[in-house]
Amino acid sequence: MVAPGMRIYRVRNERQASLVGPPGHAPIDPAVLFGRSAPLRLEIGCGHGEFISQMAASHPAEDFIGVEHDPLRVTKNAHKCLKEGASNVRVFGGDAVDLLRRLPDACMHRVYVLFPDPWPKPGQRRRRLMTRSTLLELARITAPGGRLIFGSDTHNYTFQVLANLTTTPGLWRDCYKPNGFRFDIPTRFPTVFERYKKEEGCTIAYLLQERTAAPAPPAIIPGGRHRRPPGT
Numbered sequence: 001m002v003a004p005g006m007r008i009y010r011v012r013n014e015r016q017a018s019l020v021g022p023p024g025h026a027p028i029d030p031a032v033l034f035g036r037s038a039p040l041r042l043e044i045g046c047g048h049g050e051f052i053s054q055m056a057a058s059h060p061a062e063d064f065i066g067v068e069h070d071p072l073r074v075t076k077n078a079h080k081c082l083k084e085g086a087s088n089v090r091v092f093g094g095d096a097v098d099l100l101r102r103l104p105d106a107c108m109h110r111v112y113v114l115f116p117d118p119w120p121k122p123g124q125r126r127r128r129l130m131t132r133s134t135l136l137e138l139a140r141i142t143a144p145g146g147r148l149i150f151g152s153d154t155h156n157y158t159f160q161v162l163a164n165l166t167t168t169p170g171l172w173r174d175c176y177k178p179n180g181f182r183f184d185i186p187t188r189f190p191t192v193f194e195r196y197k198k199e200e201g202c203t204i205a206y207l208l209q210e211r212t213a214a215p216a217p218p219a220i221i222p223g224g225r226h227r228r229p230p231g232t
């Protein structure tokens with residue numbers, strides 16, 4: 001069922017559509033997508049567009065890619081970006097993992113994964129997005145010195161990501177030593193979920209990892225196929 005406030009996003013107007021990335025499986029060339037070469041940031045699961053629209057508006061010299069599963073939220077993201085005057089955003093509908101595979105190596109300088117679906121029950125945890133294989137794809141698309149920012153009120157998810165990071169040694173440098181996480185850091189543009197969770201009195205655990213210069217090994221793609229390293 002569609003929430004009454006979301007019904008207006010069932011139809012996408014021309015201006016909103018101009019901020020929506022092309023669907024399909026074709027590789028994405030950010031320079032073609034934005035018509036310029038600029039530092040690139042990615043938000044995975046950009047929800048209602050609060051964060052990406054404000055970040056993009058406050059960084060006009062950079063470009064932003066968002067990916068969101070829910071088509072109505074994709075339109076809402078485009079709507080928010082237009083409202084903020086941020087034309088430096090392209091929002092892609094569909095699954096984040098499919099989008100990652102379309103992106104070139106070392107193209108991102110920031111990747112945000114903020115309040116991903118927590119799948120809190122033990123039997124659901126295998127559905128979580130931040131598996132080792134997703135982390136390998138993120139390592140492939142993140143440039144040396146680029147950063148991965150993760151936040152969640154589901155602490156066992158945050159710790160699961162930290163544990164998965166230990167299985168990709170040398171690819172990321174932990175910026176939150178010695179524990180690997182920080183609680184309740186101030187954020188400039190809180191996401192919708194971040195605001196809700198803080199209002200509920202939840203403690204938020206954040207990760208900050210910096211990509212090293214070590215080459216990313218080939219990612220294991222679910223279904224048994226292996227991505228071949230470039231040039232092979």
Ligand SMILES: C[S@@+](CC[C@H](N)C(=O)[O-])C[C@H]1O[C@@H](n2cnc3c(N)ncnc32)[C@H](O)[C@@H]1O
Pocket residue numbers: 044045046047048067068069070073094095096097114115116117118129191192193194
């Ligand atoms: C809990 S909400 C958080 C939204 C936003 N980041 C925030 O903090 O307000 C998770 C969002 O991620 C989207 N999502 C979940 N799995 C996804 C996937 N595999 N690919 C793309 N988007 C996904 C959901 O549709 C939802 O909008």
